[in-house]
Amino acid sequence: MNPKGRLFELRTYTANDGKLDELLSRFENHTIRLFESHGMKIEGFWLPVENAEQKLVYLLSYPSAEAREDSWEKFQNDPEWIAARDASNINGDILANKESVYLKATDFSPLK
Template sequence: MIKVLASAALAVGLSLSASAADKLLYELRTYHAEPGKLDALLTRFRDHTCKLFEKHGMTNVGYWVPVENKDNVLIYLLSYPDKAARDAAWKGFLSDEDWKKAAAASEVNGKLVGKIDELYLTSTDFSPGFPGPANSGADRVFEMRTYTTRDGLLPALHKRFNDHTIELFKKHGITNLGYFKLNEGQPDAANTLLYFLAHKDQDAATKSWTEFRADPVWVAAKKASEDANGGSLTVLPDGVKNVFLKPVDFSPVK
């Protein structure tokens, strides 16, 4: 039953608006590879892990590594119908004999992963969502951005994105993908917006951001929202963080 639901999500859920997508549970996982082990980790995902995820009802959404990957990390996004489906899927995956064999064979010379970070996410009402498995035909660069607001101002930030920011991103050649809020119970869940963008390439990203920040409509919208809320919506000085990502060869979305 889980596999059927996940297949339906892959076929339609990722290509619909947030009204459908926000019914899904997303899991953002960051694997910190041991020194010199990132290539072996990617090989294990390519040859075994992704297929076994699908077998157990998980939807592979996207897989990336940072453009400047000094910390040897793999970042990927999965989706599930709900938390119960997530837990059942992982239980089945971890007990799968094919997974145990693949893991053991890949770790003959030592473990591949030193640390795993997990975040549980739900789409915002204004999230365009990720498309189904698709290759844009170009070497796009992706961008993951995390905003931490001052206490109580996440709704104001959501409103600014919904009313202004998303359309201005489009105007300046930036592709909007998934926009997420953190599920309750996680650190800073009430104050965090995490989202993904795509750009034609790194130069295009620089050009788009420069033009966006200088756009009079954005300048006015930003000022109005800050005037109404007593200053910057995000905490200063580091309430906005970003990392540029490139998709790996087996990522459903490129």
């Protein structure tokens, strides 16, 4: 992965059965602030209209692919994140699956 310029990352998290509210709470109370503190720009969060699969979809952006790698490395090693993640998983993992798709904006995209 080495696109030039701004990089977008579309992430889809599938919560384990009955754990979506816990996942949303973790984002609201911990993850969002930590993402921002590590240079990740949050473009938005969405729940599918038909959310039978317990999914959270969100879009992040970074100045470059290198900035993305640096931000994620710092985030994943942040002691506050590790504590929040471990505390939210104390009664079992809240995540069943996570997927990422890397995107670059077209010349006519309003998000450049």
